[in-house]
Amino acid sequence: AAGVIQSPRHLIKEKRETATLKCYPIPRHDTVYWYQQGPGQDPQFLISFYEKMQSDKGSIPDRFSAQQFSDYHSELNMSSLELGDSALYFCASSTQDSYGYTFGSGTRLTVV
Amino acid sequence: AQKITQTQPGMFVQEKEAVTLDCTYDTSDQSYGLFWYKQPSSGEMIFLIYQGSYDEQNATEGRYSLNFQKARKSANLVISASQLGDSAMYFCAMREGTGRRALTFGSGTRLQVQP
Numbered sequence: 001a002a003g004v005i006q007s008p009r010h011l012i013k014e015k016r017e018t019a020t021l022k023c024y025p026i027p028r029h030d031t032v033y034w035y036q037q038g039p040g041q042d043p044q045f046l047i048s049f050y051e052k053m054q055s056d057k058g059s060i061p062d063r064f065s066a067q068q069f070s071d072y073h074s075e076l077n078m079s080s081l082e083l084g085d086s087a088l089y090f091c092a093s094s095t096q097d098s099y100g101y102t103f104g105s106g107t108r109l110t111v112v
Numbered sequence: 113a114q115k116i117t118q119t120q121p122g123m124f125v126q127e128k129e130a131v132t133l134d135c136t137y138d139t140s141d142q143s144y145g146l147f148w149y150k151q152p153s154s155g156e157m158i159f160l161i162y163q164g165s166y167d168e169q170n171a172t173e174g175r176y177s178l179n180f181q182k183a184r185k186s187a188n189l190v191i192s193a194s195q196l197g198d199s200a201m202y203f204c205a206m207r208e209g210t211g212r213r214a215l216t217f218g219s220g221t222r223l224q225v226q227p
Binding site: 030031033035041042043044045048050055056058088090092094101102103104105106108 | 147149155156157158159203207212213214215216217218219220
């Protein structure tokens with residue numbers, strides 16, 4: 001069965017640079033969620049999209065933005081990167097019943 | 113206030129024994145869902161088990177069962193017959209309400225299974 005695909009798996013950026021993370025949800029899943037997991041921490045919700053519209057917002061910094069495209073893939077854009085942005089970024093997708101949350105393998109971002 | 117509380121930062125269990133990982137939650141919603149995820153050292157988040165607030169029976173999935181005590185607002189994960197491959201971080205999470213809501217996670221419990 002198809003899973004949630006995230007790319008890249010690993011990313012190294014310098015401070016003040018920009019990063020773009022991509023997420024391809026499971027086919028027919030209409031909602032995408034982004035989470036940030038810092039070292040030794042639990043995942044924190046950033047933002048979600050339903051049918052290409054932002055549906056909910058968590059603790060997403062103003063330096064970050066995200067969108068969902070017509071093919072339902074989503075991109076998280078991160079600008080003016082800081083050392084504290086180093087984390088594992090997860091994308092998850094789900095359907096209406098919100099029972100079947102499926103997580104991607106994550107993108108590990110390291111800011112140096 | 114913490115919505116999901118996992119009070120055990122780390123747990124040890126002998127191989128083939130059962131272990132219970134604690135989770136308490138706080139919500140004013142009548143409808144909610146409780147989830148457990150496993151995160152091995154490789155980092156991926158693996159779904160284990162789900163319990164809906166209106167489910168009268170405790171959820172079970174193979175060696176995993178969820179001890180749901182609604183009045184006490186607890187949703188403990190029981191792993192029977194622990195295996196070495198069960199060594200990982202375990203997160204309890206909650207979806208409040210219905211529909212397309214994000215999950216709120218607890219701080220996790222690191223389980224180590226000893227031979």
